[in-house]
Amino acid sequence: MRFIxxxxxxxxxxxxxxxIGLLLMGLGRQFTARIQRRIGxxxxxxxxxxxxxxxxxxxxxxxxxxxxSIMSLAGLIATAYYVPFVQWTPTGSASxxxxxxxxxxxxxxxxxxxxxxxxxxxxxxISRALALMFGYEIPLVMVILAMILVTGSSNLLAIVxxxxxxxxxxxxxxxxxxxxxxEIAFQGMIGEKPYDMMIAPAEIASGPMVELSGKYLGLAFLxxxxxxxxxxxxxxxxxxxxxxxxxxxxxxxxxxYLTSMAVNAVMARYRIEQGIAHLWRWAGSLAxxxxxxxxxxx
Amino acid sequence: xxxxxxxNLRDEKQSAWENVLNYFRKRSMWxxxxxxxxxxxxxxxxxxxxxxxxxxxxxxxATPRQADLLLITGYLSVKTxxxxxxxxxxxxxxKYVVGFGSCPINGGIYWDAYPVINHLELFLPVDxxxxxxxxxxxxxxxxxQKLMDEIQAGKAVGYKRYRRHYDWYKxxxxxxxxRTQAVLEPWEDPFSDPALVESLWKDAPxxxxxxxxxxxDA
Numbered sequence: 001m002r003f004i005x006x007x008x009x010x011x012x013x014x015x016x017x018x019x020i021g022l023l024l025m026g027l028g029r030q031f032t033a034r035i036q037r038r039i040g041x042x043x044x045x046x047x048x049x050x051x052x053x054x055x056x057x058x059x060x061x062x063x064x065x066x067x068x069s070i071m072s073l074a075g076l077i078a079t080a081y082y083v084p085f086v087q088w089t090p091t092g093s094a095s096x097x098x099x100x101x102x103x104x105x106x107x108x109x110x111x112x113x114x115x116x117x118x119x120x121x122x123x124x125x126i127s128r129a130l131a132l133m134f135g136y137e138i139p140l141v142m143v144i145l146a147m148i149l150v151t152g153s154s155n156l157l158a159i160v161x162x163x164x165x166x167x168x169x170x171x172x173x174x175x176x177x178x179x180x181x182x183e184i185a186f187q188g189m190i191g192e193k194p195y196d197m198m199i200a201p202a203e204i205a206s207g208p209m210v211e212l213s214g215k216y217l218g219l220a221f222l223x224x225x226x227x228x229x230x231x232x233x234x235x236x237x238x239x240x241x242x243x244x245x246x247x248x249x250x251x252x253x254x255x256x257y258l259t260s261m262a263v264n265a266v267m268a269r270y271r272i273e274q275g276i277a278h279l280w281r282w283a284g285s286l287a288x289x290x291x292x293x294x295x296x297x298x
Numbered sequence: 299x300x301x302x303x304x305x306n307l308r309d310e311k312q313s314a315w316e317n318v319l320n321y322f323r324k325r326s327m328w329x330x331x332x333x334x335x336x337x338x339x340x341x342x343x344x345x346x347x348x349x350x351x352x353x354x355x356x357x358x359x360a361t362p363r364q365a366d367l368l369l370i371t372g373y374l375s376v377k378t379x380x381x382x383x384x385x386x387x388x389x390x391x392x393k394y395v396v397g398f399g400s401c402p403i404n405g406g407i408y409w410d411a412y413p414v415i416n417h418l419e420l421f422l423p424v425d426x427x428x429x430x431x432x433x434x435x436x437x438x439x440x441x442x443q444k445l446m447d448e449i450q451a452g453k454a455v456g457y458k459r460y461r462r463h464y465d466w467y468k469x470x471x472x473x474x475x476x477r478t479q480a481v482l483e484p485w486e487d488p489f490s491d492p493a494l495v496e497s498l499w500k501d502a503p504x505x506x507x508x509x510x511x512x513x514x515d516a
Contacts, residue, residue: 206359
């Protein structure tokens, strides 16, 4: 019965996550274009792209590919149900452990789906994506541990609650080193340069997406959109104090994403082993410093 | 098999819904460029800051599966033609072919070279040709604008022609791909005879001939 009452909220958050994610993608492309002194596509370009993808015919490589495509999107949408949007989640829970756990399902579903396509480039891209995951999850979890030490709660809503009462209370000031570490990890999480080796169009023909056509590509676009929504919302909630209204929340998400796109526009791509080493060495050591500082009570 | 027939029948009519979808198709064309010849050199300037193709939602894509637009950028040798046909058939409907420069139209400066084909339209349904050797980025963007208009008007339906008259295209492809086989004795290439090309065009289904004449008028 509780589920029936929750259903409209769940559907709403699903479409909200896709809509905001696609808007972020469009604005990010325009931002990159402005950095390169181009006019760039309109901000609604990502919506057009997805609708076009769904209007095309498509080829499936079997049931596992269909299942994997749906599962990856479903996994990330499930994550979106636990990430607070303006200090509210449809499920009423915002456990960081659940969020970190569910976030990997997106990649695992994608791994299953695209590996079924049989194209050798796809498992290559997926193995890079999963390897990179080791790189960015460790710094992220260390910083989150530091926060749990301070706030005494693994509930994201409680962590947001600790940051209320003005810009001075934001955790970006309390955990400056950790914020840097998470920003570096975030670049890897959304797969932008210098950590875009899992897509790498020039080397492995866009990796996981190599065999995706038409509607499957549309699903992959939506997957990326929901991923952007979840991960920017996570950073906004962890460091930027959440928000009291949707416009502020979206503004903060956009700020986080555009910072990442600005780095993306001026960087080159690492090789996979360089990427992981870089994440562990820099993001990892910054996160460790933050953890030690926090534990030491500084 | 039955599904395929039903799909074709449904596809024949241009419904109002199709018109709506055409707007999204024209505003988001992803390109697969087949860099066979010199034409690809005009693409970077068309894509980067000076002419900025992304304004129209166009961008490069890595594989045929993802692309809507196949660019034949320059001359095609017979062996390359085989790969182009594979790539074209891997692409998903709706898909469009654009011939860059003179070479896909009439062979260009390679018109009498033994490994090069002269008339791409005999083997693949070309939706738009850009004359010039090479066309400048302005001409390229102009051609893409015209292609967008044709997509919106429902006239850029080369993929439907290809499906409907596959027998004719396949016959021409087989005839020209025979040239890739090794021969050990003196051999007369049938395609060196202009009369053969003429007769192939005479054989063409009325729809393809009309389209060809319309294109020449424009």
